[in-house]
Structure formats: structure tokens, C-alpha cells
Amino acid sequence: MSDAERDRRFASTLAKGLQVMQAFKPGDVSLGNRELARRTGMPPSTVARMTFTLASMGFLEQxxxxxxxxxGPSVMALGYTARAGLSFLPMAENVMQQLADDTGVLVALSMRHGDAAMLTRCWRPRNASSLWLSEGHRLPMEQSAPGRAILAADPTLVAETEQARADREQLESRGYVISYGGWNSGVNACAVPFQTALGTQPFAFLCGANASDLNTEKLERVVAPRLRDTVQTLRHSLGYM
Amino acid sequence: MSDAERDRRFASTLAKGLQVMQAFKPGDVSLGNRELARRTGMPPSTVARMTFTLASMGFLEQxxxxxxxxxGPSVMALGYTARAGLSFLPMAENVMQQLADDTGVLVALSMRHGDAAMLTRCWRPRNASSLWLSEGHRLPMEQSAPGRAILAADPTLVAETEQARADREQLESRGYVISYGGWNSGVNACAVPFQTALGTQPFAFLCGANASDLNTEKLERVVAPRLRDTVQTLRHSLGYM
DNA sequence: GTTTAGTGTTCCGCATAGCGGAATAATAAG
DNA sequence: CTTATTATTCCGCTATGCGGAACACTAAAC
Structure with a gap:
């Protein structure tokens, strides 16, 4: 039980309902009350109350x-509202789509969510096939380019590995982090961290492709500098320093 | 207070937390506790407990x-999980992208959410500019093509307007519903309803474009029949009747 | 500099919302 | 027909959550 959970302000009934929704994983088509009880550790009658309430508000469908x-649709609606609340996204749309078209690689925005960098928005090159990753996919923080870029830009990071130190140096000297097969042996990628408001989870923009489509030279001489410059232009457009 | 809210199974604390999240609208960058109190009608101390709990679980960021x-990112993560739970989507991806490319119009999947048809997934033609609508956008049930297609396919609909009756007849005879500027005077569209499991909100696939790009002949002779046939093929692939 | 207004946060007495074990009901498998 | 599993409902009990009031902080107005 965390500090927040012990706090008198913590509403445990709300937390239980949220945990029931979070018991669903991307591969699940549907889950019964018993399976939800198993996954959450709650008694079946508690789960039944949560599912009844969630269903009545459109967060679950039976x-x-x-x-x-x-x-249910209320979950999806909230997800879109959350993404629409990212005020920098409209300004990023065109420049990132252009970057994807010019370079022929997948461009994406990722956001830290627990131990993963979650793809929040993807831009695909319109005239080339691209990496199979899509919105919602979670990449490990320690191995993927966006995860490592976020960690490298984190001023409070204390448990610094050798990789993290090298990434921080690369970020400082070049403005981006590069990964050769770091997350998936057949995928090369680069990433640039992007911080919005204080107190919020950090973002990173990334470019990635199969290694056969994105060799070392193209990544280091073309794609990574272009990504860094595009993100820097975006920061200036938004008045961020 | 609805029937569900009076039911003893209804967890009002969970409902309050969900209402706080639903107070955010797509145009909001951020909201303070007082504004949330105003929007939800809850006392500030109640809102403070809800926001504290939601923030501790990543559903809000302060x-x-x-x-x-x-x-926060937990909301977006859940939204993607919800979409990933739509088991027919992987099979629809390629055929709908192909349809968008072939016809040069926006193709989308919408889902009923309250009084709106909410765009859940969009496929844009890769070599043409397309309608500005994107995922999360909500179209009115009574005026938009997808809304009308969903209503026309609803066997339980009792408050049938003249438009709904005409749509039902069109759906039965042609397999799609067409809208000339029904939702927006400059936009033409067609839609085909798509039902998955019983008990769940209905879907509709739609095609739409600016009227200047999608005239009557193209809509009726090319796009609408193609959409109907593509959705029918999808149903067969999924083993739906 | 003082006063006023607005915001966010915390406290605490109170009572009811929600808990969970047990019972009931329904369906499927053996 | 029996057994196993799932879903749902009941109800006595108490801990969770309520909300008004107080407190703390900041910004605007004078």
C-alpha cells in the first residue's frame, strides 16, 4: 500500500473502479466478473458493484x-479528450507528417506511462510502408530510444546506468538519442525528449524503421538531425525554451 | 437521478471520480479544483479527494x-486498450486504408456514445488531402451519416422521424445511408452500420469528404457501394452474419 | 501597504455508502 | 443426475467518504 493509499484523502472505492478498468489488457476481447476478481484480488461482490457502476456510465459494456x-465508449471518449488536451499537438501534426513523408520512416510521439514509453500519436509516411507500431504500443524505458531519451533528459535520475550516462552525453552533444536494435534487434530509431508543463509526464518524439530500411548513415546524417531540428522548431513555435 | 444511481449496487464515489474526469472537454488545457467543482456541482473538498486519488493513479496530472x-497518461492508456479490444479492427485496417486510397476520401469507424457518433478510427487517403475530422470527433446522431445509419439499423427505435424512416428504407434497399450536407453543409458522406456483440454500442463505418471533392455521382456510384461491399466482406471474414 | 477576492487544501464529526461472506440462481460439463 | 463454475444478490456491520468550515496562499484592487 503506497503513501497515497494511506492518505485520508484517498478514495478507495474510486481506486477500485479504476483498477477494474485497468485489469483489461489490449489483447482481451472481454472479461467476466470472476476473471476481473482474480486479476484485481477483489471479492466478486465488490467487482460486481464496480462493473455495475462502470457499465451504467458507459465505461464498460456487458x-x-x-x-x-x-x-466501453466512455473510456475511448476520455482517451481522445486526454489527447486533445495536449495543446502542442495541433502544431505538431503538419510538421511531423511532413517529416514522415520526407524521411520515409514512422514518426511518433510517446509519453511516459509507468515503466513504458507509450505511443500517443503516430505519423506514417504516405508513400512508403512503415514500422508496425501504432498508438497505444508500449516500449520499455530502458531499451527503447524514446524511453532512453526521456531518462537521459531527466535531471532527477539517480540510478544512472552506463547506458543512461552515454545517452545523456549523446543528448547533450547532439540533441538526440539513437538506438540500434535496442528494443527490437531489427529496428533502428532515434528520439528527442520533449517536456511540457512541470508536474506532467515527459514526452519524446521518435523516428523508427526496420534496420533494413534505416541504416546507420541515414539515421545519423538525415533522420536524427531532422527530428531534432523539427522538435526544436516546434518548441520555438510554442514559446517553449 | 437515474435508476442505476438509485440501485444499491451503484458506487457513488466511483461515479464522482468518473464525473470529474468527464468534466474535461477536448478544448481544455487544464482545470483547477474550483472549476471542476463548478462543472460537476460537487463541493471543493469532494473534488479535492477525487483529484488526489485520480492523480495518484496517473489519471490526472497536476x-x-x-x-x-x-x-493523464493512464486515461490515454485505457483509451488505447479499449480500442485494442475491438477485435475486428486489425482485420479492418488494411481494407479500409485501401478504400481510402482508392476513393480519395476519409474513411472512419464511429461508435455510438450518448447522443453522438464518435470517430474511433480514421483512415486517410495517402495521396490526397482529406476531411479535417479525426479520432474523438463527435457527430450528431440525427444529422450525420453514421448517426443516421446507426439509428436506421436500430430495431428498437420507436420515436421514428420521417428522416429515420427514409433512412431505414434506404439502408434496406441499398445497404447504406447517404447524407448531403446533413451534418455540415459543405460535407457529403455515406455510412454503413456495423454491429458486433449484443449489449454493446453500435458502430458505423463512414466515408466523407468536402462536397467539392465528393459529388453526387461519385458518392452514389462509387464510394457508397464500395463502402457497403467492403463492410460486407469484413463481416464475412469475421464470421458475422 | 492594506484590503479584498479567489484559489487550493485540510480538518473532523457524522452517517451512510460500501464491504465481503454467504446464499441463491443459472449454465455447462462430466 | 450430479458436480463444477460462474454470475448475482442479500444484509449486518463498520470504515469510508461526506461537506461545511477553517486555514493558507497568491493576486488584484485601492
Whole structure:
């Protein structure tokens, strides 16, 4: 039990409902109350109250006749509202799409979410096939380019590994972090961290492709500098320093 | 207070937390506790408990130094999980992208959410500019093509307007619903309803473009029949009847 | 510099919302 | 027909959460 959970302000009933929703994973089509009880550790009657309330507000839908649940439209609506609340995104849309078209690689925005860098927005080159990653995909913080860029830019990071130190130096000297097969042996990528407001989770813009499509020279001489410059232009446009 | 809210199974604390998140609208960058109190009608101390709990679980982020909140990465993560739970989407990706490329119009999947048809997934033609609509946008049920297609396919609809009756007949005879500027005077569109499991909100696939790019002949002779056939092929691939 | 207004946060007495074990109901498998 | 599993409901009990008031801080107005 964390500090927040012990705090008298903590609303445990709200937390339980959120945990029930978070029990759903991307590969799940539907889950019954019993499976939700197993995954969350809650008694079935507690789960039944949570699912009843969530379903009445559109956060879950109960399928018939199986009586299993799936995440409902209110969840998706909130997700889109959350993304729409990222005020810099409209300004990023065109320049990142142009970058994807010019370089022929996948461009994406990722956001830290727990132990992962989660893809929040993707821009695909319109005239080339691109990496299979899409929005919602989670990349490990320690191995992926965006994860490492976020960690390298973090001034409070204390448990610094050799890799993190090298990434921080690379970020300071070149303005981006590069990964050759760091997360997936067949994928090369680069990333530039992007911080918005204090108190919020950090972002990183990334470019990535299969190694066969994105060799060392193209990555280091073309794509990574272009990404760094595009993100810097975006910062200036937004009045960020 | 609805029937569900009076039910003893209803967890009002969970509902309050969800209402706080739903107080955020797509144009909001951040909201303070007082504004959340105003929007939800809850006392400030109740809102403070909800925001404290939501922030501790990543559903809200508190910005510094303004102390205002924005929706956090856990909301976006759940939204992507919800979309990933739509098991038919992977199979729709390629055929709908191809349809967008072939016809040069925006193709999208929408889902009923309250009084709106909410765009859940968009496919843009890669070699043409397209309609400005994107994921999360909400179209009115009574005026938009997808809204009308969903209503026309609804066997339980009782308050049938003249438009709904005409749409139902069009759907039955042609397999799609067409809208000339029904939602926006400069936009033409067609839609085909798509039902998945019983108990869940209905979907509709739609094609739309500016009227200057999508005239009557192209819509009726090319795009609408193609959409209907593509959705029908998708149903068969999924084993739906 | 003082006063006023607005915001965010915390406190605490109170009572009801929510808990969870047990019972009930339904369906599927053996 | 019996057993196993799931879903749902009940209800006595108490801990969770409520909200008005107080407190703290900052900014604007005078």
C-alpha cells in the first residue's frame, strides 16, 4: 500500500473502479466478473458493484449472452479528450507528417506511462510502408530510444546506468538519442525528449524503421538531425525554451 | 437521478471520480479544483479527494506551479486498450486504408456514445488531402451519416422521424445511408452500420469528404457501394452474419 | 501597504455508502 | 443426475467518504 493509499484523502472505492478498468489488457476481447476478481484480488461482490457502476456510465459494456464485459465508449471518449488536451499537438501534426513523408520512416510521439514509453500519436509516411507500431504500443524505458531519451533528459535520475550516462552525453552533444536494435534487434530509431508543463509526464518524439530500411548513415546524417531540428522548431513555435 | 444511481449496487464515489474526469472537454488545457467543482456541482473538498486519488493513479496530472490538472497518461492508456479490444479492427485496417486510397476520401469507424457518433478510427487517403475530422470527433446522431445509419439499423427505435424512416428504407434497399450536407453543409458522406456483440454500442463505418471533392455521382456510384461491399466482406471474414 | 477576492487544501464529526461472506440462481460439463 | 463454475444478490456491520468550515496562499484592487 503506497503513501497515497494511506492518505485520508484517498478514495478507495474510486481506486477500485479504476483498477477494474485497468485489469483489461489490449489483447482481451472481454472479461467476466470472476476473471476481473482474480486479476484485481477483489471479492466478486465488490467487482460486481464496480462493473455495475462502470457499465451504467458507459465505461464498460456487458455483452449478451456471455455476460462478460468489455471497455466501453466512455473510456475511448476520455482517451481522445486526454489527447486533445495536449495543446502542442495541433502544431505538431503538419510538421511531423511532413517529416514522415520526407524521411520515409514512422514518426511518433510517446509519453511516459509507468515503466513504458507509450505511443500517443503516430505519423506514417504516405508513400512508403512503415514500422508496425501504432498508438497505444508500449516500449520499455530502458531499451527503447524514446524511453532512453526521456531518462537521459531527466535531471532527477539517480540510478544512472552506463547506458543512461552515454545517452545523456549523446543528448547533450547532439540533441538526440539513437538506438540500434535496442528494443527490437531489427529496428533502428532515434528520439528527442520533449517536456511540457512541470508536474506532467515527459514526452519524446521518435523516428523508427526496420534496420533494413534505416541504416546507420541515414539515421545519423538525415533522420536524427531532422527530428531534432523539427522538435526544436516546434518548441520555438510554442514559446517553449 | 437515474435508476442505476438509485440501485444499491451503484458506487457513488466511483461515479464522482468518473464525473470529474468527464468534466474535461477536448478544448481544455487544464482545470483547477474550483472549476471542476463548478462543472460537476460537487463541493471543493469532494473534488479535492477525487483529484488526489485520480492523480495518484496517473489519471490526472497536476501542473506546477498553477496547481491545475489535466487528464493523464493512464486515461490515454485505457483509451488505447479499449480500442485494442475491438477485435475486428486489425482485420479492418488494411481494407479500409485501401478504400481510402482508392476513393480519395476519409474513411472512419464511429461508435455510438450518448447522443453522438464518435470517430474511433480514421483512415486517410495517402495521396490526397482529406476531411479535417479525426479520432474523438463527435457527430450528431440525427444529422450525420453514421448517426443516421446507426439509428436506421436500430430495431428498437420507436420515436421514428420521417428522416429515420427514409433512412431505414434506404439502408434496406441499398445497404447504406447517404447524407448531403446533413451534418455540415459543405460535407457529403455515406455510412454503413456495423454491429458486433449484443449489449454493446453500435458502430458505423463512414466515408466523407468536402462536397467539392465528393459529388453526387461519385458518392452514389462509387464510394457508397464500395463502402457497403467492403463492410460486407469484413463481416464475412469475421464470421458475422 | 492594506484590503479584498479567489484559489487550493485540510480538518473532523457524522452517517451512510460500501464491504465481503454467504446464499441463491443459472449454465455447462462430466 | 450430479458436480463444477460462474454470475448475482442479500444484509449486518463498520470504515469510508461526506461537506461545511477553517486555514493558507497568491493576486488584484485601492
Amino acid at each position: 455483452l449478451h449472452p456471455s455476460e462478460a464485459y468489455r471497455l | 501542473l506546477h506551479p498553477s496547481e491545475a490538472y489535466r487528464l
